[in-house]
Amino acid sequence: MYGLKTDWPAEIPPRYFTLQEYEGSLPRWCPGCGDHGVLTAVQRLCRDEQLEPEKTVFVSGIGCASRFPHYMKAYGFHGLHGRALPVACGIRARRPDLHVFVATGDGDCCSIGAAHWVHAVRYNMNMVLMLLDNNVYGLTKNQTSPTSLKGRKTNTHPRGAWLEPIDPIQTTLGIQNASFVAQTVDWNPPHVLATLKAAHRHPGMSFVRILQRCPHYPNQDFVELQNNPAKLLLLTHADGIEVDDAVKRMFKNRQEHDPSDLDGARRLADREDAVPVGLFYRNDSADRYDRNTVEGLATSRRDKIAALEAELSRYEI
Amino acid sequence: MYGLKTDWPAEIPPRYFTLQEYEGSLPRWCPGCGDHGVLTAVQRLCRDEQLEPEKTVFVSGIGCASRFPHYMKAYGFHGLHGRALPVACGIRARRPDLHVFVATGDGDCCSIGAAHWVHAVRYNMNMVLMLLDNNVYGLTKNQTSPTSLKGRKTNTHPRGAWLEPIDPIQTTLGIQNASFVAQTVDWNPPHVLATLKAAHRHPGMSFVRILQRCPHYPNQDFVELQNNPAKLLLLTHADGIEVDDAVKRMFKNRQEHDPSDLDGARRLADREDAVPVGLFYRNDSADRYDRNTVEGLATSRRDKIAALEAELSRYEI
Amino acid sequence: MRTQAGTCAEAAAVSGPGRREPDACLRTAPAQIVEIVSDSGEGAQTAGQLFGTVCAKMGNGVWTVEIIPAEIEPPARSREGASGIRIRFGTEPVTNMGNKADVVVAFNEQVLYSRIDQDALRPGTVLFIDDKWAASSDARTREDYGKALQDFRERGYDVREIPIEEQTRKHTETPQRGKNMWVLGLLSALYNRDLAPAMDEVRLLFERRRKGEAVIELNHQLIRSGYTWGMEHLDQRFDIPARPHRESMVVMNGNAAVAMGCIAAGIEVCSMYPITPATSASHYMAGVFHTAGGFLHQAEDEIGAIGFALGASYAGKTAVTITSGPGMALKTELIGLAVMAEIPIVIVDVQRGGPATGLPTKVEQGDLLSSLFGQPGDVPKVVIAPSSIEECFQFMITARKLAETFRTPVIVLTDANLATGQTPFAKPKASEEWLSPPVDQSPWKKGVPAYAWDSETGLSARPIPGQPDGAFVLTGLAHDEHSHVAYASAKNQQAMRMRSRKMAALQKTLKPPKVHGDEDGDLLVVGWGSTRGAIEEAVDEIRRDGQRVSSLHIRFLAPIEPGLREIFGRFRRVMTVEINYSDELTDPLIDADSRRYAQLAWLLRAHTLVDVDCWSRVPGQPLPPHLIETAIRERLEGER
């Protein structure tokens, strides 16, 4: 369909979107920041899926990760810290024609935005949530985040974070209507792309946690993970994230995991010896609130007036 | 030790607290409201454990359930909708001598208070959280709550709630540092008491969900549960909630469940055929933030001044 | 019958000067205030609403206001449990709940006390009270009742014991559910109303509640019974002349009017979190919004509610969020974003008693300054306040239009008084022009930035997702006209100027408000919101004595209506009357330096530099005209 001659006679010229057409302003993340790679993967995804830029919306909160929308050429809503999800749900509610992506950070989503996180997962509206989890507050310069490892020294815990981190995957799996829960690592671009592709195609809220390097406030754990990929455990399954053999070979350790097995997913999330990468859980039949929110979308102006008149008449004396 | 003669010579008279000494103002809940029974159980608990009323604090948000503190004779903090937990944590932080109880509702805790819920569970500070879950917004008169059953007709969803309810037990089990997760039903007073007793004795945050009848906006499910106790499944274990045989006999169905088995706890929470009652999970060795928050508590005034002087000197020129 | 109704002469005292006497005991009165009070669940409100509707239908002016207990299921025979209704009706339109009751029907003596506590009665108020308690099997009850009756008489009420339950029991085993209808019949006799319309309304009501013919028949019987008893026993009856309407009328409360206004405005998303006293608006919408192509979202909290609404609005769908004070507090930060990023949104604040949880079911006008200034930074936005239930409807249409034209949040301040009061008004004629336009999906003009601010007015059109070539990234950071993050000093100054300028542009389209009364005089009383009816009534009363008092009501609070300084200049003194807190100069420690003013007074002082005085109270109920009157008279005395 694409690559047609320019003298093609149809009225509406077929549009083919190149990678460049998804490029917004110049990314201002630090050199080596994992966000760069995710951005590229998302631009690829848009190109591969040929998402119309005007029908694609990137929503974010505040943080390094939340700068994401600025670097895409698409509609964007760079809102307030922690509030990306309600906004995204509101956008989605009455615009089923739009592709909605949410870029959020571990502070943005799991700390200040935690109530919306719980509820957006439950609403399960069709959108992709990218949790760019660098285990730290980047933008505000190195404070503890809920995913910071215990003992990590930060500006608010110079003697080390007190508590074990929250596990965004496990927490999400505990929420009703969670329908797509996956994990990937920014330093494996093909796996990021494959994961986001599956997320985009999933009908419902796809929760994708991306372990994201922050070289400016580095997380020793991620560095080790990168140096010693043996700790990564690729989840494979016919219903899982589709990756080619080249990608598979990047992972020494692989495990077959049926994404319909919630219980198994939770056990995987609990594993301390390995960092699973891939699809933990998928359920295409979970309730989807966006099926409800579109109610009455097609109501004509005439019908609206008729409804108003009917209501007024009910109160007529 | 108690019941001593009144002419006992000791300087500090031993105090024995009767049930009446925990009774605050007259409860204003509807007749038949499940909150009444929980109140009685808590007063019993205080009496049984001889908690000094002045060392006991009840914290709540807003809602019918949140009226709780008013009906106890103890210190109380009836704060804002959804904000009981941060306040309770703040109280606990520097007052390890106080017994802290939180009374909250399904809206208060799981909807508007969800972010604090997630984080207070993770902080795991020593306190008892009583989630009085009536599956509805009572005080504001019959709106859908996050735990309202799908299809339930409420004032905000007159054609029935759209979504499957959130499961407070499962969600809590998904949160890092969850250390005591139990469920009971208001209409079994001895089990409520036994559960709260175990909760009170647990070192850390005890999350107790109490299925609570709201006869004013009745939940058909609870009525059925009451009529047909066969759906209730009593969790038993040597490390679980200690109940005597009389209570045990109230439950047709019982299951041995080791509260250290998190995985099993999650499977139990997922069961649709039964409503487990008892202790899902306990972990006495989870991180406890209140071990950190007391840091420096004993610092003398002199040491405080010395510290200030040391700091000022560091900035001296 | 144990008691005798009063004599004609006594009753006449109740009615004020009657105009004609069609039958021996029938006097004409211009207006009446009737209350029915009962235990919760005895249906006083239903009977009262029906009575009010009948009066309205006949062409009377009517204002009804519900008396709602604080608890969900309060104990029977308790002051806290009083549940009921006040119906004020008269020949002229009625705009407020009025002063003391002329007639009260009480189902027991305890609930009546709650009305006494609220200062709702006066010496001479006719009190119909169920006599059943005198024969109670419980000695304590008999005693309480007896003592209370004596007390009532000492207070000067015109007490008439009547057999409400006894008569009701003749028709039903469960008088608790029938007494209200019997009382409706009694009131129909007392006020000389035809029974037919009441019968019709009852039929309608029970049909709507899906009750069968048997229930309807029973209720009809009860009404007839009350009526017959009344015609036989009442020694004084009243005629309140009505003026049949020339146009169709509707009757509803302010929350229903707001909700219907949302529908009329073509608003597509209402995003809310339950909170008294705003929730009933959402309840109403939950039932019908979808028939008008709308969707009601109950969010996880108020932050989520406005976030969702802003998302919908950004995506081109007009949206409203409805809440009350505590909810407004939570929305603070996102209101700031909406102003910064110029996202249209309508925010309805049904004000209740504050601060904090305050008096959740009661009226206050305490959110004016927080609406104007609540958000950190410079946050210009539109704030309007309807002054009647009809305006609750109309202002929603205006608000939606303003929000979109000026690309701004519009806060609509109503209150618990408007929310629960009911009054008839001309049935609006639905118009397609009121509806928001369909979402524009045509290509955006290339090169036009997302904020192409008109340098004079600050106005700009906004691209909607789906519009090719319109893509932009909305941001709450300081930004230039392309919505690019901008750190340069001049850009920040310019963007703030553009947002502020919109308010000036809107203000220039407004007309100065109209003075009620003479255009000049000794005192101008200024109000806003739900108090208009009561203020104007008080002012009219004083003007009758020839005093040079006028009033002014302000509907646009931000931008503020033009010309105020000029109007104020024509009066020797200006004061506001508000339902919020202010210090009184006569209080200890309070002087000109330490006094904290009522909220509108504050605003007007800064704006006009006129020494605007204020009289404000926070009684947790509407200000009755007579209290306002007293306050104004005191100010006038003080003048001399």
Next chain:
Amino acid sequence: MRTQAGTCAEAAAVSGPGRREPDACLRTAPAQIVEIVSDSGEGAQTAGQLFGTVCAKMGNGVWTVEIIPAEIEPPARSREGASGIRIRFGTEPVTNMGNKADVVVAFNEQVLYSRIDQDALRPGTVLFIDDKWAASSDARTREDYGKALQDFRERGYDVREIPIEEQTRKHTETPQRGKNMWVLGLLSALYNRDLAPAMDEVRLLFERRRKGEAVIELNHQLIRSGYTWGMEHLDQRFDIPARPHRESMVVMNGNAAVAMGCIAAGIEVCSMYPITPATSASHYMAGVFHTAGGFLHQAEDEIGAIGFALGASYAGKTAVTITSGPGMALKTELIGLAVMAEIPIVIVDVQRGGPATGLPTKVEQGDLLSSLFGQPGDVPKVVIAPSSIEECFQFMITARKLAETFRTPVIVLTDANLATGQTPFAKPKASEEWLSPPVDQSPWKKGVPAYAWDSETGLSARPIPGQPDGAFVLTGLAHDEHSHVAYASAKNQQAMRMRSRKMAALQKTLKPPKVHGDEDGDLLVVGWGSTRGAIEEAVDEIRRDGQRVSSLHIRFLAPIEPGLREIFGRFRRVMTVEINYSDELTDPLIDADSRRYAQLAWLLRAHTLVDVDCWSRVPGQPLPPHLIETAIRERLEGER
């Protein structure tokens, strides 16, 4: 050396009128403004702070302010990436960042452009720039550099290319980490400073950073090298006479001062959520608070942060929460509760550019009205604003005391200017009296209610959990003195009166503020917060011309300081100068009716009814004295 430093005569032009000339090229100057700008990570700030400290130590007045890029790791050689510091120092105390720079040391030409964009230079500014770029292997860089130099000369800067990197490289392989020390040496030569104190400071600093002797020695070498080079090549050097301090001095920024003030006040809990520009205060506390018996809680969000603080306070522990605008917005509802339930708490708002996310790292004074009026309902509370870094420290002690005495929240408004500025002040003498008292656990007096409001002042003592017989249930509902939920009208009015009365009681203890300058005149300039130094400097400048201008600085915004009306009455005109938005009367559509005033002006207009004018700007940086001066002069001209 490729370039020649300027002549003595040229340099003299830089210095202003010198007083004595100890050596040929040494001139005396009363004050200087020096900037060092570099790529991020090149250590300009460290060098500048060290230089500032040395100057302060010698007895100069000093104000340093950091230049911070918006991005975390901005690209090298970019305007956006400019990172640096301004040091203003002089014989007299220095209270603000001043006007244009006298000397700028730039590590490359691009970062210098960012200072030009910020209007930081003037014709004649001496510009030392690293000459390494002229020899860059990259043709484009060479060209950019060459063009820029020409441009700089055309702009009238006194450009001197110097071999910063070349010289540094003689001592280290990684000049990026050494250039700053070399420059410190150069500045020591330029300003005739002894090297010893700089050497000591460097040692201290690196020891604190746990660096070894080798590092220290290298840095010492670099300083010596820069110094020697300077002494050999500079044709003009300056002496800024210092006045040795008679007392011990400390030097710190406003955030450190706030944090140390918390410690001095004996505050036990600091509960926060990270937000620029407030966070550095918490960073500081995180490191040391426990040594003073305090605990720093990083909450899940700002609501949780203030909730935690309120819980701690309720339990008897004094608490503070520190945030900035967006965080204040989120705390709105709980601030209302704190007022309603009278919970002492100190809230520090380090104001930044708004609204919404705004300009997160930049200064604004935009949160005054939202602090006063942000919460729905009537929410009287104390709002104070320190006007210097020293006051940042002192006001924390005051705030804690006021919070507990008046059982109220106290909002302390500082801003990004105070937060990041550094200046020396007399070392406070720690006092046990500053500390909060120990938690009272003795039995509560039976029969005394939890809110035993003194009818005159509204004051009452509070029971603390643990006190036998003190048990009460704090509530955000309307309540009586026993903290029992109260629905009666009179109770609500009374409780509101008591809460309001506390403000009057506090106001009565305050003294009218002192006028800076004559007690009467043509114009009074009123300010609040961080602008005091700049305003007074501007006013002094104008007064030197004999103009009748004075200024007044307000520290208590609520309750407002007494006597303002009287003071204003002594001036023909009054205006405020503020860093927030206001419409200008000369703008299109803006007139007296539509104008939106600056925030303090607004407050003062309502309070005093004086036609208080305003000049305010939102440049995202402090207002330099010369801009204020121009604005004042314009107002004075307009007068005539």
